[in-house]
Amino acid sequence: xxxxxxxxxxxSYDAKVIIDNLSLEVDDGECFAILGPSACGKTTLMRAxxxxxxxxxxxxxxxxxxxxxxxxxKSVAPEKRNVxxxxxxxxxxxxxxxxxxxxxxxxxxxxxxxxAKKRALDAIEQVRMKGYEQRMPAxxxxxxxxxVALARALVSSNQLMVLDEPISNLDxxxxxxxxxxxxxxxxxxxxxxxxITHDQEVALAIADRMAILDRNGxxxxxxxxxxxxxxxxxxxxxxxxxxxxxxxxERRGQEYVLDGTEGKQAFPYEIPEALRAERLxxxxxxxxxxxxxxxxxxxxxKHVVYLGNLFEYRVLLGGREIRVQQDSHEAFRAGVPEEGxxxxxxxxxxxxxxxxxGGPAS
Amino acid sequence: MKMFGxxxxxxxxxxxxxxxxxxxxxxxxxxxxxMIVYNTFFYGFTFDWSMFxxxxxxxxxxxxxxxxxxxAFWVTVVGTIVGVxxxxxxxxxxxxxxxxxxTLFVIPYMFPPFIGAMAWGLxxxxxxxxxxKLWMLMMGTRxxxxxxxxxxxxVFVEVCYYFPFVFLQVVSALERMDPTxxxxxxxxxxxxxxxxxxxxxxxxxxxxxxxxxxxxxxxxSHFGVPAMLGFSRGIFTLPTKIYELINRSAGSFEGIxxxxxxxxxxVVVVVIALWLQRKxxxxxxxxxxxxxxxxxxxINLRTSKFxxxxxxxxxxxxxxxLPLYIIFAVGGLKAYGxxxxxxxxxxxxYYHVLFSSRMxxxxxxxxxxxxxxxxxxxxxxxTMIAYVVVKVKVKGKSLLEILALLPYSVPGIVLAxxxxxxxxxxxxxxxxxxxxxxxxxxxxxxxxxxMKSSSAxxxxxxxxxxxxxxxxxxxxxxxxxxxxxxxxxxxxxxGFFLIFxxxxxxxxxxxxxxxxxxRTLGVAIYAINAEGNITQSAALSGIAILIIMLGNLxxxxxxxxxxxxx
Numbered sequence: 059x060x061x062x063x064x065x066x067x068x069x070s071y072d073a074k075v076i077i078d079n080l081s082l083e084v085d086d087g088e089c090f091a092i093l094g095p096s097a098c099g100k101t102t103l104m105r106a107x108x109x110x111x112x113x114x115x116x117x118x119x120x121x122x123x124x125x126x127x128x129x130x131x132k133s134v135a136p137e138k139r140n141v142x143x144x145x146x147x148x149x150x151x152x153x154x155x156x157x158x159x160x161x162x163x164x165x166x167x168x169x170x171x172x173x174a175k176k177r178a179l180d181a182i183e184q185v186r187m188k189g190y191e192q193r194m195p196a197x198x199x200x201x202x203x204x205x206v207a208l209a210r211a212l213v214s215s216n217q218l219m220v221l222d223e224p225i226s227n228l229d230x231x232x233x234x235x236x237x238x239x240x241x242x243x244x245x246x247x248x249x250x251x252x253x254i255t256h257d258q259e260v261a262l263a264i265a266d267r268m269a270i271l272d273r274n275g276x277x278x279x280x281x282x283x284x285x286x287x288x289x290x291x292x293x294x295x296x297x298x299x300x301x302x303x304x305x306x307x308e309r310r311g312q313e314y315v316l317d318g319t320e321g322k323q324a325f326p327y328e329i330p331e332a333l334r335a336e337r338l339x340x341x342x343x344x345x346x347x348x349x350x351x352x353x354x355x356x357x358x359x360k361h362v363v364y365l366g367n368l369f370e371y372r373v374l375l376g377g378r379e380i381r382v383q384q385d386s387h388e389a390f391r392a393g394v395p396e397e398g399x400x401x402x403x404x405x406x407x408x409x410x411x412x413x414x415x416g417g418p419a420s
Numbered sequence: 421m422k423m424f425g426x427x428x429x430x431x432x433x434x435x436x437x438x439x440x441x442x443x444x445x446x447x448x449x450x451x452x453x454x455m456i457v458y459n460t461f462f463y464g465f466t467f468d469w470s471m472f473x474x475x476x477x478x479x480x481x482x483x484x485x486x487x488x489x490x491x492a493f494w495v496t497v498v499g500t501i502v503g504v505x506x507x508x509x510x511x512x513x514x515x516x517x518x519x520x521x522x523t524l525f526v527i528p529y530m531f532p533p534f535i536g537a538m539a540w541g542l543x544x545x546x547x548x549x550x551x552x553k554l555w556m557l558m559m560g561t562r563x564x565x566x567x568x569x570x571x572x573x574x575v576f577v578e579v580c581y582y583f584p585f586v587f588l589q590v591v592s593a594l595e596r597m598d599p600t601x602x603x604x605x606x607x608x609x610x611x612x613x614x615x616x617x618x619x620x621x622x623x624x625x626x627x628x629x630x631x632x633x634x635x636x637x638x639x640x641s642h643f644g645v646p647a648m649l650g651f652s653r654g655i656f657t658l659p660t661k662i663y664e665l666i667n668r669s670a671g672s673f674e675g676i677x678x679x680x681x682x683x684x685x686x687v688v689v690v691v692i693a694l695w696l697q698r699k700x701x702x703x704x705x706x707x708x709x710x711x712x713x714x715x716x717x718x719i720n721l722r723t724s725k726f727x728x729x730x731x732x733x734x735x736x737x738x739x740x741x742l743p744l745y746i747i748f749a750v751g752g753l754k755a756y757g758x759x760x761x762x763x764x765x766x767x768x769x770y771y772h773v774l775f776s777s778r779m780x781x782x783x784x785x786x787x788x789x790x791x792x793x794x795x796x797x798x799x800x801x802x803t804m805i806a807y808v809v810v811k812v813k814v815k816g817k818s819l820l821e822i823l824a825l826l827p828y829s830v831p832g833i834v835l836a837x838x839x840x841x842x843x844x845x846x847x848x849x850x851x852x853x854x855x856x857x858x859x860x861x862x863x864x865x866x867x868x869x870x871m872k873s874s875s876a877x878x879x880x881x882x883x884x885x886x887x888x889x890x891x892x893x894x895x896x897x898x899x900x901x902x903x904x905x906x907x908x909x910x911x912x913x914x915g916f917f918l919i920f921x922x923x924x925x926x927x928x929x930x931x932x933x934x935x936x937x938x939r940t941l942g943v944a945i946y947a948i949n950a951e952g953n954i955t956q957s958a959a960l961s962g963i964a965i966l967i968i969m970l971g972n973l974x975x976x977x978x979x980x981x982x983x984x985x986x
Contacts, residue, residue, distance in 0.1 A: 108887070108890075108891055109890070110887050130432070135896075136887070136890035137890050137891070137894055137895055138893075139891075140893075141891055143887070143888060143891040146884075147882060147884055149882065149885050149887070149888035151885060151888070151889075151907075152907070153906050153907055162892055162894075162902070163891075163892035166889075166894045166898065167893045207888075210888075210892065211891075214891060214892045214893065
């Protein structure tokens with residue numbers, strides 16, 4: 059078992075800096091998700107950890123051991139880092155059978171034959187691929203290939219496993235199942251897992267702790283999923299973690315008002331003292347808005363879409379179109395709002411930000 | 421510290437591979453070329469322009485250049501028309517026996533052109549050719565039907581063996597073309613002919629141009645056919661003139677320098693052709709031809725179906741069957757000149773070349789040795805270069821690619837002169853007259869083949885496959901061996917045969933490089949033929965053709981049996 063420490067690392071391709079002075083600590087035995095939009099440097103980070111990409115500066119430690127640094131001769135070769143990797147495209151070798159794929163790392167690590175065979179079969183069983191040992195990868199589905207890659211990573215290291223978007227190519231059902239299985243495996247074996255993804259749902263579901271990267275490869279927030287979700291540090295994180303509405307409000311004396319096409323109206327929600335700037339954004343999730351009843355704010359219903367378990371409304375408010383979701387049973391009970399009519403709105407769990415990173419919310 | 425053996429600045433495997441490739445290519449390719457230029461323009465260490473001007477101004481050399489250009493022009497024009505016509509017939513019409521014809525039309529592609537020239541000499545030489553004799557007998561005339569020992573004859577034979585370049589390119593383009601493009605033209609009211617003229621033809625223009633340029637460049641640097649058919653009448657092209665200059669001077673340095681000077685002229689002509697190719701290929705680029713294979717709309721030939729089939733079969737008979745027949749038949753004659761009937765047949769010639777002629781036996785042995793060893797070496801070197809070019813990010817890899825592809829466009833005879841200049845004691849090593857000098861020339865000539873074949877397979881091997889092996893504890897070398905090499909093995913084997921086959925029948929390079937004990941199959945056939953021992957040279961040709969056909973069968977077998985790479 060081993061933790062991982064990235065210490066002030068900088069990585070670049072040609073002249074372009076991808077990761078700039080990043081520091082991060084992953085504890086021994088935890089499942090750590092690195093979440094970021096595509097092309098933010100997540101995969102570069104993983105390649106540096108595995109030893110496929112050189113650092114421009116900084117150090118990477120696995121446990122207490124320095125494995126990566128600027129000087130190539132002080133760095134540890136990929137094959138000596140003892141890291142199990144599941145690549146985005148699985149990288150299951152097409153000319154080896156399932157068993158040969160899983161057996162390969164044990165052979166290379168010079169594990170005695172009998173023991174190696176047993177461990178390979180164990181790993182295959184753990185990923186529920188028993189009975190497929192002699193199949194060739196071309197005969198397997200995407201999900202099965204992914205499990206083979208997982209089994210191979212499991213036997214190749216007992217301390218650290220890195221998974222790079224391992225389930226993004228699977229269909230929704232399989233994705234959910236694999237997500238669960240990876241978490242199960244990690245709990246059972248106690249191995250340190252670094253899970254790289256752009257999918258906030260997976261990260262929230264699987265991680266003990268997570269780090270969120272922005273487009274330029276900087277870490278914006280690190281924490282336990284529940285904390286991060288409940289207390290996003292800035293508007294970028296808030297938006298990254300799910301569908302969101304950003305409603306602009308302005309200060310008028312001690313009150314705040316909404317400024318929209320329908321004229322100004324009061325926005326009677328309490329705003330923390332520290333945040334009370336001239337202009338603010340009130341952020342909320344679609345499910346945290348209630349339509350109808352005696353809500354204190356007036357909006358205008360533009361579209362109503364029935365999604366089965368939910369109703370989704372597009373509501374004009376404060377010059378923006380916001381998304382509202384309502385449980386359909388509740389909506390039927392209270393009456394579904396009509397398109398093209400004004401409606402009353404009330405808000406829960408509001409957060410306030412002084413900026414709206416990335417432009418108007420959808 | 422555990423790793424104190426490693427010092428800063430130590431090269432990693434990728435850089436070592438790169439350096440090895442670069443060294444091999446500089447020695448085998450770059451240096452010979454430099455030697456040609458140096459020896460043309462320098463005498464000792466002083467600049468000497470006179471050699472070049474003397475050679476270039478010599479009227480007989482100007483004649484040779486003119487012949488080269490005229491022959492190449494007509495071969496390209498006629499070969500392209502023939503190739504496009506048959507490609508269209510087979511790719512786009514409902515002509516019967518397609519599969520058979522597709523196979524047969526590729527045979528000339530593997531037929532050594534100089535053996536074809538020999539066959540046509542046997543059939544159509546002005547006085548003794550079998551067809552001409554028959555014609556004169558039947559017509560009671562003394563005028564032959566056709567004189568193959570002429571510019572037109574050379575053009576005819578080269579067309580027979582070079583039109584497949586266009587044919588193959590266009591057939592595959594037609595097969596990959598989206599048929600809806602033609603269908604929508606028909607729906608919009610265009611008639612059949614209009615569609616062919618305005619839609620189909622323009623769409624295959626890039627394929628036609630690529631094939632035509634291949635013909636042009638091959639013909640410009642071609643040696644075998646003009647040597648077989650032109651020497652006796654004093655018709656020279658640049659490659660045969662270069663050979664003549666060196667041969668006449670019996671390997672003296674002056675002769676080699678003259679040959680080198682003339683080579684530069686030939687290279688200039690080829691470079692102009694290559695430049696034209698670039699311009700033309702850039703001008704016409706269509707993305708409408710897709711990799712997906714679709715069922716094309718076939719044109720119903722109706723009443724012209726069988727006449728056209730007749731034309732196809734007749735031309736196949738002329739291009740394939742007749743030369744094959746005449747080679748094997750003359751190889752079986754008791755004496756050259758006898759009528760071709762069973763009473764005059766014997767297996768003595770075959771027996772002689774296989775079991776008692778020292779020269780023929782040596783030639784077969786040498787060619788096998790050279791073809792196999794050059795194929796193995798070039799395959800490994802080519803794969804190494806392909807690996808560096810495709811997979812590794814190091815500076816200078818484009819230089820590597822240019823050097824490896826250079827012999828593609830340098831005529832074989834020019835390469836041979838460079839190799840002579842380089843390995844005849846200039847650098848303390850004299851390999852002249854040994855088999856090793858031929859081996860070096862073959863490797864330089866064929867590395868590009870292996871590189872192309874291997875890079876095509878390497879491009880399908882995603883880098884993560886190798887990285888996965890590294891993470892599993894394999895060293896860089898082990899991951900190369902276990903994963904990358906294992907996955908591209910079929911491509912490498914195909915590359916082996918792609919070198920083995922042309923090397924087996926090579927004539928152009930070896931005819932300048934052979935020594936008393938290092939004749940190759942091509943050289944032996946040429947020499948026995950030049951001695952006037954026609955039946956034996958035909959018998960040896962027949963054996964060469966059999967070897968090459970077996971090799972082609974083997975190639976088909978291995979390329980069909982490919983294990984898929986994901």
